[in-house]
Amino acid sequence: MCNAGCGIMVRTVMGRAKKVEGNPAHPVNGGGVCALGQAAVHQLYHPERLKLPLLRSGPRGTNAFKEVSWPDALARLADNMKKAEGGASYAVVSNPHDAVTVIASKTLKKMGSDNLAVQGLSAVEGRRLAAASALHFPDMAKAGCVLMLGSDVFAGEAAAHYGDRFGRMRRGNESKRGMMIYAGTRLSLTAASADRFVAAKEGSLGVLALAVAREYVSLLKGRGTVNPKTAAWEKALAGNADASSKTGVPEDAIKKIARDLYEHGPSAVIAGDDLTAHTNGAQALAAADFLNSILRETADDKDGVWPPAEKLSGYETIRKSTGVPEKFAPLGPLLASAANGKMKLGLIIDSDPVQALPAGLNARKALEATGFVAVFGCFLNDTTRYADLVLPDHQFLEAWSAQAAVTPHGTPFFNAQQPVVRPLYGTMQSGDAILKAATMAGFGIGVDTQEALLLGMVGDLRRNLEGVPPALDGKKAWEHVLQRGFAVASAKPSSAPGGSAKNPEAPRVDDPLFTGLAPDDFFLHPYTAANIGDGRVSNISWLLEMPEPMTSVKWGSWVEINPKTAARLGIADGDVLKVETKFGSAEAPACIYPGIGPDTIAMPVGFGHLDFGKHARGRGANVMSIVGDVEGKGFDYTAFRSVKATVTKTGKRMELIREGNPKGDYEGEVFQL
Amino acid sequence: MDEQERPPQHQEGERRMGGPRTEMPSLEELRGIAARKGQLKGLDIDLTMPEAWLNQYSLSPMFYTTRAYFVFTLALSSVVAWGAACWGYQIYVGMGVAGLRPPIFWGIYISTFVFWVGLSHSGTIVSSLLRLTKANWRRPVLRGAEAMTAFSLMVASLFPLIHIGRIWRVYYMFPLPNQRFLWPNYRSPLAWDMLAISVYLTASMIFLYTGLLPDVALARDLCPRGNWRKKYLTVLSLGWRGTHRQWHVYEKASTLLAVGVLLIAPSVHTIVAWDFSMSITPGWHTTIFGPYFVVGAIYSGVAGVISLMILLRWIFGLGQIIRTVHLYNLAKLELVMAVTWAYFYFVEFMTAWYAHNPVEFRIWEYQWERFPHLMIVMLGGTALAILMLSFHKVRTSPRLLFLITVLINVGMYIERYLIVIPVLTHRDNAYTWTDYTPSFVEISVAVGALAFFLLLYAVFSKLLPVVTVADIREGKIITGDVRIGNREVRVYADVEEPL
């Protein structure tokens, strides 16, 4: 469902999964589970799950299938694998750390291709995977002040993790309360919990980071903190005088941020989508890193905000032993080459690129031009419309699996997962299916089942896991890990460079570019809502009925618009708006939302599925379908906030389903909070 | 003899008012009607007897049925059937077919309940008050008022049943001995309410029945042999003969019952008010609610009595019995109630407005924002009633009186709606604020209830005497004309010795 790798336990009664509970010992979530995780049992018993392999029986784009047997389906897949030998195959997965990703990666390599891509890989995540630096893993829980640069961590993946760390930061210790400052373009769920919200212009957070850094350095100097690099930093940051006008943040607000970072230390910066999802995202991220490096070097870090380098090195060890790929193919070029008809086989594993990727990436065209598309998943969705073969996967509660990843605060871990219920239907684990077909096609990687692969993994890994007695053999070690559900990678002295030991180089942040129709268009701000995440779970009624925390809207998508802007344009709550960009248009009801700037509109992602069961089909508008292709530089990510849109009233009305009363939520003083 | 056969003289005051609307038909005319319509064919009334006109008039609604009546009854029955079907649908599907939603758990079922309970008030209060004060103009009004009480209370008592979620478990609310420790909670205002309503219903039925007893005996005697009514009339009359002894006990009992009912009625509406004010919900939790409800009930009830009296006049041609003077007197009573009611409005709104309690004030604001038209009808209705009823012309015009009294009751219905709904939609917890619109089913049931009330009345008028013959006769017995100088005045004998 998500890539965070939370440790969960499932309460079962008479062989039926009843309730998902967090594993209190797990380094990611520490016992908590987010709403999405809770809904796993709902997904398991979802009435619309696929039960048998499906072979396309109509034209592509219709979801017309007939059921076939597993041997038949696997034979077809194997056939097409043979045909696609060489570089003509690719795979898209959703979770970069998962066992099935390892299998896909190994099989593709065997087939002579390295076209393995991850759907929805954000710049932060990409950077984290490639990280060798502790700069990307500050631990919020230990920080005295944390500056969130547009990172809506509570609504995104690993919400449970950040929730846990946030709770500890705020009130882990009653006497010392950590402070959170949120700078961003929209009052996101995370911003709502921040002690201070600083509204910045769209795409200007990199500049803000540099401006804060500059103020911070001048504070250092003014208060006499001696650091050998101060002069170098000062020099590097000298050219950022017009930050206030570029970011829209007043000069004294910037100073106040710097002062808070200085006074409440140890401090850290956590960067997020608001920062990176623009054309200058890579530079902005470098700017944030720069600020982080200053904070780290000047912090009195006895609490351990910054993980030691050797701790992080454990990740490299488990990555290597498990075979988790180090690098993934960039989606843009991959899909472009597929669209040019260069690909004969596409494996889409547990992902929905047609729905979830920006329209500019043309995932639909790529699939249409691919010779044979096999989709692995539990449900029919937008992507299966273009599939030749749909192979029903086990829901993860029925499956064996493992993940090797690193928590956002830098603890590398290995998750071991066993089925909690017997499979309900005649489904097959995607990993097993790929392995079987690959073996038939002659691309076997030496193991027959995913379970065997996992045993093999642990065989290599066991000496690198904490708490696993070295005497145990592979099988025993696996069982040992299964009992706890996870094991933390043991730290080893490593020569890997920790932090930015190099001399600071002034990062440069260009002005963001926007594709728009007219100069006074609105910035379009697609974001992930906390209730249905990125849309992989938008067929789950529990989550659809859960109100999105900020707007309290449920069962549908919306366009957030500032109250004053709405008044100016004569838009009332519930008026259906047509949002038009260069890439297309979408219609959704207006939601008057005070937490958004007057020049911006925001829409949640994950809605507007063309096909994803009765709850998701046609519900709301898919904002990604109108988002474009201004490619970011430096990492594999899409600058999906670089689009401007026009807003027009359609004249239709559609009352938003809200939990709270839009007027009443301003009357909180009744409670005398 | 001649003197008695002659149609009664109009009262002095009445003549001043322009006289009755219908001229008393002569004996010949009566015979003509009888022959023409066959209405009196079976009816064993000797038209040559003294005061035969009274028997004729009071019993003709029972025995004389027009086609229009059947059409009307059929129409009412179909509305009732539709309402009942809607109720059945609600039971089958669940309460959700009503427009209720948290935190609005009570909707128009409860406001309609309060309305009907309120309407039931004046019947007995007016009747027993007039009995106790020996107001002689009371006599033709009694039966109609008492029946109104009984029927509106019957309709009202349906609403708690319609309203509850599990009607099939309604016996949990009664103190029925059982093995499962299921017992009602007497600390709940709803338990008081149920108790009060059932006591009131019992008492008002007894009150109505006691009053009916001599008239049922009369109808029994005058009912022609072989008529299907004979049987139940015989049973219901309990063998009443009208011996001196029976009359004596009857008089005593009437007085005692009047006292009892007079003590029960205000307590009932106070308790209905406590259903609201015993809660901690701002806007309901006010001490004024008890008297406020009682006064409102009498106000709407007297209006109901007036409307019904006028309807009886029109439908059954009872202009000779329910005369304009009766309407005139009732209208005076209603004027007093209207003024009192206006005072209560003033007190209620003034405190909410001036004290500016945030929650109450918000409810008040919301009322004006969301239901301005209803507020205007409600407040304007009372203002108009006071204004209009102050005029002699209006008080003596049945047509205008009918309009005003119906308007008053529309206003009172709105008032009940505005008591129940805005308070719930705008509670302490601002996050839960929401809106309420009655659903089709709720409206159907409410309209069905109105039709049911009218149907009960219509059926009643065919089964039992709708006018109190014995009381009118008694009035005639103790009435005499006295000549003072050049003027003849009607006087009433008070045979009981004053202290």
Added chain:
Amino acid sequence: MKSFNSNGDGKHKWTMVVDLDRCNGCGACTVACQAENNIAVVGEKLASEKRTMSWLRVERYFEGEWPDLRVIFLPMPCQQCGNAPCEPVCPVFATYRNPDGLNAMVYNRCVGVRFCGNNCPYGVRKFNWFRYKWEKPLQEQLNPDVSVREVGVMEKCTFCMQRIRRGKDAAKDEARDVRDGEVVTACAQSCPTGAIIFGDVKDPESRAAKLVKSKRRFRLLNEHGTEPSVVYLKGGA
């Protein structure tokens, strides 16, 4: 008739402490509650009529205007009031205060007059407007420890009574007292930020007992004299 009181020994007073400083409004508690307590999903149409059944909601209040906004999240379960306004108005004893300090709701007794819902200033009581169906095979997920409510009855947060009972039974089997942290409600268990702390305030060593003495404590609408068992800790520095 003593049997009414036999389901509690009066040794406990279960209390929920909600730290608003920690709550980030993520809504995990809502779904945890839904999963634990067989709460029906009502669907889009009924949700638009605000007839959702969730026993716990996270209320969100805004203060101020862009860009100087302050947001407060307020998780709102049944407050399990000491002097619960919902209890005395019930004509059939369907809701009463049990010796553990909880507002027990006896579904089988409820006739559905809904006065309790009207008298609850927090608006946490929910009514079964319809017979809610679980589409197959979703009924497999239903928690066997919690009854599925019939049409026409009230329901509300029970402080996960079934978990309390399980914890007490386990403690009884081992002839000891219930340990702090042994009994947690589904919402407290799932809360990622640890904003919900559940415990027995009669156990002076429990976390809840310590937190209710916090200087930041307050209770909602306490001016109604309801004495809620849910104690909030004020957010902000």
Added chain:
Amino acid sequence: MSHITVLGLFNRIEEPAAMLTPLGEIPVAKEDMTLISVAPYPDGAVLYDEHHSPLWAVAIVCGIVGFFAAIWLAGWTQWQINLNVGGKSTWSVPPVAITCYEFSLAGMVLGTFFGMLWYAELPDWNELAYDKDISRSKVGFLVRCRDEATAEMVEEIMKNNNVVRIKRGRDDY
């Protein structure tokens, strides 16, 4: 002992009123006479009610019974089903008071009604000395006679007083 009853129907109340003296001379006791009319005539118009019917006492006694029934019902409930609801005291007075009020009045009303029926000797569906013409405003005067001779004398007196019709019966009241 069997009685003979004579029922005379008159057009006006004055006629039976005038018969009291001649009847007293026969002699017929006041208890053996009664007036039957369609509407109540005031006491003393012809006869005074000689029977003592303390209806008010019945009403009050029944009211008191209702009062104690209520104490038993509401009070016992609170005592026995000792559930804490909303922190209300174990024996909360207002519910008992309200229940007592309602039950007392219910008792009073029911007592009055049944007392009335008792004292009025109702219901009684036997064929009693009665005439339908009473409902047509005739005034009936019923005399219970010890023997045939008295009955004839009574009839004579009635005829002297403009009786419209005379009916004979036995064993009436």
